[in-house]
Amino acid sequence: ETGVTQTPRHLVMGMTNKKSLKCEQHLGHNAMYWYKQSAKKPLELMFVYSLEERVENNSVPSRFSPECPNSSHLFLHLHTLQPEDSALYLCASSQGDRGRTQYFGPGTRLTVL
Amino acid sequence: GENVEQHPSTLSVQEGDSAVIKCTYSDSASNYFPWYKQELGKRPQLIIDIRSNVGEKKDQRIAVTLNKTAKHFSLHITETQPEDSAVYFCAAKRGATNKLIFGTGTLLAVQP
Numbered sequence: 436e437t438g439v440t441q442t443p444r445h446l447v448m449g450m451t452n453k454k455s456l457k458c459e460q461h462l463g464h465n466a467m468y469w470y471k472q473s474a475k476k477p478l479e480l481m482f483v484y485s486l487e488e489r490v491e492n493n494s495v496p497s498r499f500s501p502e503c504p505n506s507s508h509l510f511l512h513l514h515t516l517q518p519e520d521s522a523l524y525l526c527a528s529s530q531g532d533r534g535r536t537q538y539f540g541p542g543t544r545l546t547v548l
Numbered sequence: 549g550e551n552v553e554q555h556p557s558t559l560s561v562q563e564g565d566s567a568v569i570k571c572t573y574s575d576s577a578s579n580y581f582p583w584y585k586q587e588l589g590k591r592p593q594l595i596i597d598i599r600s601n602v603g604e605k606k607d608q609r610i611a612v613t614l615n616k617t618a619k620h621f622s623l624h625i626t627e628t629q630p631e632d633s634a635v636y637f638c639a640a641k642r643g644a645t646n647k648l649i650f651g652t653g654t655l656l657a658v659q660p
Contacts, residue, residue: 439591466646477552478592478637478650491647525591535580535641537648539591 438462439540441526447546448516456511456543458526465530467509468537469501472523484509516547550575552640554651561628562659569654571638572620578640581621582648583612587634595636596623628658 439460448454460467469481483491484503498520500512509526523544527537553572561567573581582597598605598612598621605612609628614621621640625632635655639648 468646475652477652478639478648480647483646485646491645529646536582536594536597539584539593541591 439526439528439538441524441540441543443543444541445544445546447548448513449548450516450518452516453512453514455513456524456526456545458509458511458540460507460509460526460528460538460540462528462538463530464528464538465506466528467503467506468527468529469509469511470525470527470539472525472542478525481511513545516545518547521545521547550578550640550642550647550649552638552649552651554638554654556654557652558655558657560657560659563628563630565628567623567625567628567632567656567658569623569636569638569656570620571622571640571651572618573640573649574619575640575642575649576619577642577644578619578649579643580641581612581614582639582641583623584637584639585634586637586653592637625656628656630658630660632656633658 442457466485471479481495482501487503502510523542525542526540529537579600584592585595586592609626611624635653637653638651641648
């Protein structure tokens, strides 16, 4: 599948490390999203970018820092994370700033030691 | 705040039986309701969706019903097969936003 890709697929990091997650969409969409998926919890929306502008920030701690350099790419920069930040981080994209169908990437499985 | 409740959290059925998953939403302005299927280790994928101007939608063995008055919607899978085994998520979205509010998921196991 090449619609929405994410790298890396797995990441293990210490609490003092700095790393970045990358998402790329090949669907011509203009809205992109970061979600956090933890066990036994609903998918949590973290950030929404529409036309490269952040339009939603769901009270996410500042140790998560998103970046959207263009409509095809989305990054999530991580620094001084906590063990409870361990989760699957999913990227999604949709067409239109209020687009309905969101297409997900395969996710990055993050483990914070 | 906005939330979506989903039941049951786990569901086990015999192959060939029907499965029903129910969701209730709190925001009466919600007007779009997708269902996603997530197989183990894979990404969530949209399987069916319904808009608030429609009461029912069907796609082969899958159907979704919406009761706007009661603010609940349901996923119905008929003639279940082992490959239907996955976690199913419902979601609701208010028309003027990008924000999907997800339910907590239902783990469906279809026993052969």
